[in-house]
Amino acid sequence: MIPIDSIVELASRLVATPSCAGIDPPQPVLSVVQTWLAENGLAPRLLDDPSGKPVAVLVENVGATPGPVLCLDACIDTAPAGDPSQWSAPPFSGTVRDGRLLGRGAADSKAGVAILAHVARHFAKSGLPRGTLHVLFDADEHTGRFGGVRAYLEAVGRPPDAASLGYPGNAGIVAGSRGFLRARLRFAGIAAHSGDAERRGVNALTKAAAFALRLADPVFPDVADAAFPFGPAATVTRIEGGEGFSVVPDLAVCHVDIRLTRSFDAAQATRWLEQIVHAVDAEAGIEIVDSWPAYVVPRDDRLVQSFTHAAGAAFGRPFAADVCGPSNIGNLLAAHGVPTVCAPGVSFGNMHAADEWADIASIGPVYAMYCEAALGFLSRP
Template sequence: MSQRARTASVVELAQELIRRPSRAGIDDYGPVLTVLEDWLAARELPHRRLDDDSGTLVGLLVEIAGGRPGAWWTLDACVDTAPYGDEATWSFPPTAGEVVDGWLRGRGAADSKLAAALFCHIAADLAHRAADWAGGLAVLLDVDEHTGVFGGARAYLADEAAHRPAGVMIGYPGFDEVVVGGRGLWRAQVTVHAPSGHSGSSKTVVSAISRAARLVQLLDADALPGVVDASGFPLAPKLTITAIHGGQGFSVTPDRVDLNVDVRTTPGFDAHDAETVVRKATVELDAELPAPAPTDIAPVATWPPFRLADDEEPAAALLNAATAAGLQVRTKTAGPSNIGNLLAGEGIPATAGFGLPYEGLHGIDERAHLAELPTVYAVYKGAVLGLLGG
């Protein structure tokens, strides 16, 4: 297949995916995954469905075994998406899937349906050479990613029949950088208590809302360390209050308020440090403004930070392939967490982004620029062949 024909085929598949709504936690994932199943079956690529513990379909897995023993490597792209937001603010339908002025338009064009189409084509392109490989190539096409649950990736890692990858390359977009790391996170729900009462009562009580507001002040005032990590990690930790829930109506002072606390962690400020900061603030709150019950902290998620060295696979293979394609890309450690953090917790190294230039990621008018598609294709194909020795 010529480069022009292959590019057109990648775009055509991506268009079909964009036209199937697959908003995380909103839409049925069946239609978008069926498009991929039909495409893979038509090319006789070995694939199967991945289900979560409840039996819900959360992804597809392609596995192509090499002719000699060796490590397995995985290309991963999610095919669920962020929600649309206010569709009235878009200048085109979120499911447009059209190409205008060299841009593929629609939700998922950037993150990450175009990458899914590209990775499927790489698998089809290279399958006939598998006998020359040492190891094997997997392509994970997952959903339940934008929920933050990472159900597809978790089902892959839990699948005893799947070959455990030596490394993963995730197809998040961005043409100038190879993302080799990301901050981790520690998240908790903090529950603040207080006596309930009538807002018009002559007896003054400190409501749970007032106590929660004071806790926010204490947390905001607690200075976290800056970028002084001995490991060379380039980002500082960060604490954010992301939600506050409590109270109803006007006449009752609430006896409970729940706060969501999100702390982004680094190798030098880990989950234990994050929890220590939050517990310190709650102890101070309870001493300053006593309540019938102590403030509760319920951790809900912990992911480790990660960062690959430039000479560590699969980062090295991707960087070398980019250089061979004539690109000068830099490495980046991302502030937000991603599937790379989940993989790091499993001891699996990952890159978390190199792809097409984009606009509107998770926002309005999402689109990806197609002129660079042949180069991105060549880089990932070169990286796979470098890893498999084919």
């Protein structure tokens, strides 16, 4: 029997506990799920980041015999709630209305947290014949730091053999995504009074604009990757520089986001970026801020097969595995050698907007899928 009422009750309590990334402290919402797990006979661990701040809760189910380790992860922090007056119900009410759970984080991803907490309870009661199941709740995901996953990898020592991410949506199974390279560029100019008739200076923002125009319609090397037919991408996401109205800017800083494929990796992207930047200004500075590789989990991989079969049985329709353009925690895990999928989650609406909701009717199939997929993955030799 699927514990729908219990899942909704926990999800509502989680929504009613604000955990907006960078705004609310993570301890209260982590305490909600930690207490629930302990009251249901599990032994949750609170994980801290290097500064000592709590960033995640981890619970382990160890099977009767040794086998692979599977991690099921969902984020427990949320996007900001925005203007409460734009909501039809208070954003942290956890209201249930018309078959929907309303509130910030209802879809992304507190319904998923509640589901996975109950999956952990299920296996604590039924037992696992083989392998180990880790269930992780990350309170540092929406910041982009992914501190919960990083603390988890540090705590367990050896990375898991596979992982699944509990995002909302059930159109398919995401088994790969483009990576990224993020760079900060510095274009130097020569300051001058903007009204000076003789000493005109050199406008650093003009250089930055020239670079941005080159990236408006980028030309990439011919490096086709069949897994990513849409190819790489490059976007100028920020330009800053100048002060006031009467000074020619002597510094402009650009932020650049480049999306990678397996055949257009960080090294190739760096060389490509250098050529474009230095064609505009040979003296411009390039700082690589961060990079994650693209990844693809093969469709015949045991992880993909386990979730494809389980999702099909739970939802009553076929599921296909595909890749996506945006990156996710799977890229970070892939960099540690961990095959990762984004499993089907609850149906939803208005994610990161007013009146965010999760569909209660979709909770049952998601719960059933996770139970079947985890057992199938861990039990197969």
